Amino acid sequence: MLNCKEAIEKRRSIRQFEDKAVAPEILEQIIEAARLAPSGTNRQPWRLVLLATPEERQRIAGSVMQPFVCEAPAVFVCCLDREAFVRVTVEKRMNELVEAEVITREAAQYIYQRKMPEKTEEVIIPDSGYLDLGITIQNMALMATALGLGSCWVRLFDQQGLHQALNLPANILPVVLLPVGYPAQDPPPRPRLKRDEIVLEI
Numbered sequence: 425m426l427n428c429k430e431a432i433e434k435r436r437s438i439r440q441f442e443d444k445a446v447a448p449e450i451l452e453q454i455i456e457a458a459r460l461a462p463s464g465t466n467r468q469p470w471r472l473v474l475l476a477t478p479e480e481r482q483r484i485a486g487s488v489m490q491p492f493v494c495e496a497p498a499v500f501v502c503c504l505d506r507e508a509f510v511r512v513t514v515e516k517r518m519n520e521l522v523e524a525e526v527i528t529r530e531a532a533q534y535i536y537q538r539k540m541p542e543k544t545e546e547v548i549i550p551d552s553g554y555l556d557l558g559i560t561i562q563n564m565a566l567m568a569t570a571l572g573l574g575s576c577w578v579r580l581f582d583q584q585g586l587h588q589a590l591n592l593p594a595n596i597l598p599v600v601l602l603p604v605g606y607p608a609q610d611p612p613p614r615p616r617l618k619r620d621e622i623v624l625e626i
């Protein structure tokens with residue numbers, strides 16, 4: 425297993441996979457990496473659908489623009505759950521943090537006073553929800569690399585079409601696909617900005 429630095433450096437977007445199944449225990453380790461991610465008010469809004477058979481992957485084939493996605497031996501549909509953002513759920517999580525003395529009652533009050541949706545149907549996912557999901561997906565991608573697998577973040581898909589194809593509940597919003605498998609390519613690193621281009625002087 426690679427360490428954190430090695431996994432960060434070795435990870436690439438992999439778009440070609442070996443025709444070799446990934447053992448369920450390995451996929452479970454990737455799910456566990458997702459589960460452990462941090463999130464705003466610990467609301468954990470991520471939900472995952474694992475497409476582990478060719479039949480399951482075929483269901484989304486009409487909604488993805490890049491064929492390699494469904495050719496991977498496993499595809500995680502990474503979703504947000506609107507229910508995690510309604511007042512009752514946020515307050516429950518917030519109270520847990522207050523009880524654990526992680527945040528003060530005053531800080532919690534500040535959040536409670538915010539305008540918050542009361543019903544799931546009213547939820548417009550806040551930016552911070554996408555941050556939460558991003559962290560969980562990167563945890564998964566790095567764990568996949570550490571275990572010798574490859575993956576690729578994929579946003580290029582028809583969200584509504586895929587929602588229908590998988591018959592997902594209305595509160596579940598598919599945001600990113602993460603195909604995972606043993607890499608059949610070894611791409612060079614993609615170019616990155618230099619250190620001084622990303623660290624701003626003030």
Ligand SMILES: Cc1cc2nc3c(=O)[nH]c(=O)nc-3n(C[C@H](O)[C@H](O)[C@H](O)COP(=O)(O)O)c2cc1C
Nearest residue numbers: 435436437438439490576577578579580581613614
């Ligand atoms: C939010 C996000 C969306 C992406 N969507 C796609 C996609 O739809 N299809 C694809 O082939 N790659 C996609 N990528 C992969 C990027 O193209 C890739 O990360 C970038 O070119 C850097 O290459 P690397 O991941 O190999 O370092 C996405 C990456 C991110 C983070």
